[in-house]
Amino acid sequence: MEITTRSLWTLIHGMGFGALYLLACSGALVELYRRYAPAAGDVISACDESFLRIYLVVMAALAWLTVLTGAYIIYPWYRAVPPAGTTNLTAFPQRLLMANPSTVAWHSLGMEWKEHVAWLAPISMTMAAGVMMQYGRDLKKHPQLRAVVLSFMWISLLAAGVAGFFGAMLNKNAPVEGGPTIRLMHGE
Amino acid sequence: MAGAVTEKNPTGANSASASLSNGPGAAAVLAAGIGAFMVGLFAVLADKSAAIKSLMVFSKPTGPLSGVTTTAIVVWLTAWAVLHVRWRSKTVALGTINVAALLLLALGLLLTFPPLEQFPN
Known part of the structure; x- marks a missing residue:
């Protein structure tokens, strides 16, 4: 079982960082929506506050x-x-896609959108982490601020979802391959 | 957005205080909206103008994307720093700022969408 260096980096980028971000997004949204609502009855402990702070900083990273x-x-x-x-x-994945009318839109729409829209995710999540670092559990006292942070986080999820979807489809139609081969396992 | 500042926090509370004003949060939110909009705006500008496209090549292997995103990030972080300094102990009209930030975010999102980014090409 072998994998090329470029393929490994694509995996680290998409399945490692990207997919983990998408998974983490739902947890952060639920936590911020449920626990930090002004009407939420339970008291947020210092431990819970620290947890969400670290969680959002890791998500931004x-x-x-x-x-x-x-x-x-x-x-x-x-x-x-x-x-x-x-x-x-x-x-040459881009040229491969552009050489065929049935795949050109994966580049002209998919990659052209993905390469820019993805950047809305770190900007939004860094803002969310920054707000959480400053306000912590006091965010409950700022419902408008909490609402707009949640909105940005939803958009970051959408942006990451668009980038993830097109990333997967691009790699399916024209995989980024090449570079030294890494042998993961010997076959029997 | 200067008119959105309504009063100064009388306590001058620090970030750990329960009476922290909404100014620092508003600064972060509005700056994020500006940053998102800048990603879309610079992407469109680089697409429309060969000169700007060429200027945006900060890293040759990555091409104009490197300049588009780096410039947007610089504008975003500068806006955040400036707004934070101006609003750090103030209470601001967050409703107005939220609307502005969300509009900028929506515009940023729309401008990155290729059929709109390349319109009317």
Whole structure:
């Protein structure tokens, strides 16, 4: 069982950072919606407050790791220009997609949207983490602030979802492959 | 947005206090809206103008995306810092600021959508 270096980085970017961010989003939304509502009866302990602070900071870090690995490690491999006369475009995913009318929209719509919209997630989540760091359990006393933070978090989930969906579909239609091969396991 | 500032927090409370004003939160929210809008705006500008597209190539392997996002991040963080300093001990009209921030966020989201980003090409 082998995997190429580029494929491994794609996995780290998408399945590691990106998917973990998407999973974590639902937990943060539920916690902030349920526990920090002004009408919520239960008292938020210092431990719970610290937990959500750390949780949101980790989420913001995950979002940044996702977009930075995507933009600066994987995207250059994706958009690499083949030398003149190249007929096998397997190592040039963008050109491979653009060479076929049935796949060109995965680039012109999918990648063009994904590469920009994904950045709304770290911006939104860093704001949410920053607000939580400053206000902590006092956020219960600022319902308008809590509501707008929740709205930004929903948009960050949407942005990450769009990026994740197109990332998966792009990699299905034109995988980012190449580089040294890593042998994970010997077959029998 | 200066008119949205209604009163100064009389306590001058620090961040750990229960009476923390809404100013620092409003600064973070509005700055995030500005940052999101800037991502969309710079993406459109780089798409429309070859000169701007060329200027936005901060990292050659990544291309204009590197400049679009780095510039948006710089604007966002600068806006956050400036607004935070101005509003850190103030109570502001959060409703108005929330609407502005959400509008900017929605615009940012729309401007990144390729059919709109490339309109009317």
